[in-house]
Amino acid sequence: MRYEAPTTSKAAAELLAAEKGKAYVLAGGTDLLVRMKSGMLEPDLLVDIKQIAKMREISKTASGFRIGAAVPGVEIGEHKALGKAWPGVVEAAQLIGSDQVQGRCTIVGNLCNASPAADTVPALIAAGAKAAIVGPKGRRTLAVEKVVTGPGQTALAKAEIIEYISLPKRAPKSGDAYLRFIPRTEMDIAVVGAGVNLTLARGIIKSARVSLGAVAPTALLVADAAKAIIGSKLDDEALDKLAAACSAACKPINDKRGTIEYRTRVAGVLARRAALIAFERAGGKR
Amino acid sequence: MSGAHVSTTINGDAVEFACPQDESLLDALRNRVGLTGVKEGCGTGDCGACSITLDGRLVCSCLVLGVEANGKQIGTVEGLADGDQLHPLQEKFIEHAALQCGICTPGFLVAAKVLLERNPDPSETEIRYALAGNLCRCTGYDKIVRAVQAAGKEMRKQNKKKAKKKKKK
C-alpha cells in the first residue's frame, strides 16, 4: 500500500485518477482504518487529504458556510458561528463516536462511508446542504441527498473527491435539530435518526425539510412529513401527521441494532421531538 | 509494502521510526518505539485504551496511521508524570482506587487530562460523557469519576497558587 499526502485538491484527484488498483481517500480514517484492520479493505493507495489547507477550514461565506472535507468533528463543535446558525448539523456531527473519534472523524467521511445510519446525513439533508466535488473533469455540486445511492455506494465517479460541504445562510425565523436513538448514551450507531429544518413566517411554518436515517438503504428526505407541518404552528395534530408520515416513509430492516417495527415507530417519535426543538429554535410558540 | 520513515515528537522528545505505510500508529508506538503503555483493547476505536494526543487533540492511536504522525506532536501516558512527580490525575487514580486491572488506565488518564485542560471544573455528567469513549470493565466507573473530580480540584488549587505567584512577581 502507498500513502500519499498531497497539498492541493487537484493533486489529490490526479493521484486517485492515476492509480490502477484500489484507491481510497483518507480523511479522519475512523471508518477506513477499521475496515482495513478487519481485512474488508485492502487499499493499494491511500490519499490523505488532511494536508490540503482548503479542506481543513470552516469558512463563513456570503451564501452561508463551507465545511472542509478534512475538518474533524471537534473543530466543527468549536466553531461558534456555525453552531449558532446550524445547531442541528453541529449536534449531529458531535454525535459521531467518542471524544477520541471526534478528534478525527469528518462529516464528509460520514457521508462518503455511505452507511444508512450516518448521523450527519439526515441533518445535512434537512439543512439543504450541498457537496462541492472536484474531479478529473472539473468541479460539480450535488445535493447531499443525491450523494449516497445505496449502502456503501455513492454517486462519486472514480477520482472524484468532495472538497467541502456548503450550508446555506441561516434564514430569519428558522431553526434545525437532529435526534437519534441509541440503546446506550454514547458510542452506538443510530438505530433511527431524524433531522428537521424549518422556517417560520408570522409564527407559522412556511417551509420545512424532514430527513430520516437508518430506516432505509439511504437517508430519506420525507416530503410528506414536511407537508404535514407546513402551514401549522406545530400543534398536536400536525405533529401526529408528521410522525405518521415519517413512519410511513420507513423501509427498514431487522438487524442487530433494531427491528422493523421498532424503527418504524421510533422514526415518528424522534421526528416529532426534533421538530419541536427546531420550532423552538426558530422562535416559534405553540 | 513500501515502508515509511516518520519523524515525530513524542512526549517532548524527537523520535524517528520506520513502519509499513498501512501500520497503525498504535502498533508503531508499541512495537517500534516501545511505548507499551499505549494499550490495544479493540483496534477499532471503540474502547479508548490506546488514547493519545496528536497535536493536542485526543485520538485513538489505532485509528491513525503511523505515517500520519510525521511532523506531529504525540502525547502518551508515559509523558504524564514530570520526572518523579506524578500528575495529579495519576496521584488521584491511585488514591481513589480508580483502577482494578489497570489496562484501561492509561487511556483514561490521557482522556481525563485533555478534559481537565479544556474544562477545569467539569460536572459529573460532563466527566461521564467526556470519558464515554474509554471502556472500563472492572470498576463500574464510580471511582474513576471520583478520581477525576478530585484531580480537577487539585489542579484548580495548583493553578490558583501558580496564578498568585505570578501576580506577586
Add this chain to the structure above:
Amino acid sequence: MKQDTNFTNQEFRVIGTRVKRPDGIDKVTGRARYGADATAPGQLVGMFLRSPHAHARIKKLDVSRAEKLQGVKAVITSADLPDEHCGGDRELLNILENCMARGRALYDGHAVAAVAAVDATTAKKALKLIKIDYEKLPHVTDVDEAMQADAPVIHDWVYTVGVEPQPNKPSNVSMRAQFGHGDVEAGFKEADVIIEKSYKTGQTHQGYIEPHACLANMSPDGSGELWVTTQGHFAYRNTCAQILGLNMAKLKVTSSEIGGGFGGKTHVWIEPIALALSRKANRPVKVVMSREEVFRASGPTSSTSIDVKIGATKDGRITAATSECRYQGGAFPGTWALIGAMTSFAPYDLKNVQTVSYDVVCNRPKVAAYRAPSAPMAAFAVESTVDLVAQELGIDPIDFRILNAAKEGTQSSYGPVYGPIGIGPTLDAAKSHPHMKAKLGKNQGRGMACGFWFNFGGQTSTTINVAADGTVNLSVGTVDVGGSRASLSLICAEELGIPYEQVKAHIGDTAALAHNDMTDGSRGTFASGMATIVAARRTIEVLKQRAATAWEIPVEEVEWKDGCAHAVGEAHADKAPLSLAEIAANTENTGGPIAGHNEFVADGAGVSFASHICDVEVDPETGSTRVIRYTVIQDAGKAIHPDYVEGQFQGGAAQGIGWALNEEYIYGDDGRLQNPGFLDYRIPVCSDLPFIDTQILEIPNPNHPYGVRGVGETSIVPPLAAVANAVSNAVGVRMTQVPISPPRILAALDAESA
C-alpha cells in the same frame, strides 16, 4: 483453619485501612507489563485462521503454500497435535479440540490453523494461502432448539448423563441433574398463590478490555517458558503440558499483569498453539488475539432458558419452589446448568424445593466461567418470580424476601446446611436504606433482588522471604486481578506487626511456588490471605528462634509483638526488644536466611449473599432505559481493603446492568456471530451509569482467622433481576427476557395494550 479470636473483639492495626496499592505507580505510568507487552529476541508473530462457518466438515486442509511463503517459520494444524497426550481424557481432548478444530469446525471462529512468521504482514499473507474445503453441516445455536428431537446432533459421543434408563442415542443434552429436598407437589397444594413463568437470557461475554495474549518460548527438547495473561498460570501450565506431552516442571509459566478476566482467563485458547508454534519454529512466538477473535473464539457465558414455579400462602410463606434450568454450553459439554440449578433458590429457607438442570451443546464457542458463573441467570428467573408472587399477595417484595430468607441452620436448596450467613442482614439493611424510601418520578421504577455465590478455597501456596534490612517479600500464586497484592500485603503486615510499606507482594511464577489453583471462586484474598497468615506465623516462629539464639535464652521466653521479639519476664528486663530488621541483619550468625511458607487446601470459604436496589427511568415512547440510582449491599465477612471490596461490588453491578439492558451475542440464521466488537456488543459506558452506592456488611466467616469471605463474584448475581424488576415496575409489564432492549420493551407494552 478456625478463627482464633472473637471476631467482634478482634482489633486490627492495618486490616481495613485504605492503603495505596503496590502496583499503582506502574499502572498509572504505563510501565506495568500485560500479556501483549513482553518481547523476546527473535520473536515471531503467531496468527490463527478461523472457521467462517457455524458447523462444517473440513474436507481438505492444505497449508503447503503458506509453509513455502518466505518469512513463515511454522504452520500448525490439528495434524501437529496428536491426541495421544490426552490419554483418552475426554475433558483434555475437548480442550485440545477447542484450541484447534479436528476434522470439524464446531462454531463460527473455531481455530483451524495457525502460523508463525517474521512479522504480522507475512503472517496475514500466509493465512490467506491456506486452502480449506469446507462441507457445511446443519447447525443449532439456540438452547431450546438444540433440545428438540429434530435438532442436528453435534457430537455422536454425547449421551445424556443423569437420566434413567441410560439413553441409547446421542443427544445435545449432555447432562441432567437435580437438587432439592422436601415434597414440592405437596408444597404446591398448600399454596394460596402459585406463579409459574418462563425466562430467557442472552449470551454475554466477560468483556475484559485486554485480549488474550502470550509469548511462548519453547525449545525442541520440551522445555520452555510462557508469559501469559491468565487467572491461573499453574492451571495453564498443567493443561498446556498435558495436551502437548510436556513435563510440567519444564514449562515455566509467568502470569503477566492481567487486564481483566472475570472467569474468561481460566481456560486455555491460544496458549498451547503458541507453544506448539514456538516448538516447531524453535523461536519465541507472540500471539495476541484481536477483539473480534476474543468475541468469536474465547469463552462467553451461557445463554439460557429457565422455568420457575413458586407457591406461597396468603401470609407470605413460600410452600414450594421449582426451577428447570436449560443452559447452552457451547460446542462442548459443560456443567453450567448444574451450577445454575444449585444456586437458583439459595437465598431462601424452603421446606420443599426442586431444581433441575439440562446442560446443552450448541454451535457456539465453548462456554467459560463468567463471575459467579450461571448464578445471575437463575437469580433473574427466580427473583423476577419472587416479585410476582409478592405482588400477587400484596406484600412488599422486600418483606416477602425477609420472611423467606435463609438463615444459620437452613438447609440450602443445593444441599448443605448454612452456617452464619448474610442474606438476612443484607435484606434488613436494604429495607432501612434511604434509597428504599427515596421518591420516584414519572416513568421511574424501583426493583430489588438478592444474590448468592458459593465462593471457593482451593490449593494455595505462599512464601514469605525476609530481606537483610527487615523488609519482606510476599510471594503468592493467585493472580492479582483487582488489587489483591494490596490486601495480602496488609495481611502480611498485620501478622508480622510491621508497616504495610515494609511488605512487597509478588505473584510467583510456576517455578517459584508450589501449585496454586486459579484466581476464581472469589478465592484470591480469602485463600492466599489465609495462606499468608499461616506463612507469617511460621516466619514469626523462626524470628523468635533467632532472637532466642541471639539472646541465648529459651525460645519459650520470647514473644513476638509489634514487629519485634520481646524477651519475657523480669529476668530479661535488660534486653531491649529486637526488631525484625535487627534480627534480619544478623541471620548469618543465627542460622541463615529467614523465610516462612505454607502449602494447603484453603477449606472453609464462606458463602456470600447480596441485596441490590435499582431505580430506572424508562422512556415509554422509545423504550430507552437509564439506571438512575443503584445500591449494592453485600456481606464481605471482613473487608481487608475496603476500597477494593467496594470496587468488586461496583464492578459486578455494572457488568450485571450491562447484561440486563444491552449485552447479547447476536447470531444470524447462518450461525455466525453478528456483533463481535465493542461497537455492537454494548457494554456500559461511563455516561450510562450513576455512582454505585455500596454498603459493606461484615458477618464473619467462622472458617477464616479474620472472618474473610470471598467478595468478587456475588455482586453480578442480583443486577439482572434488580433491573428487570425495576423496569417492570416502571412500565407496568413484566419483562421476562434479558437483555431488556428498547425494542423488547416496546413490544411488551404493545402486547399488554393489545
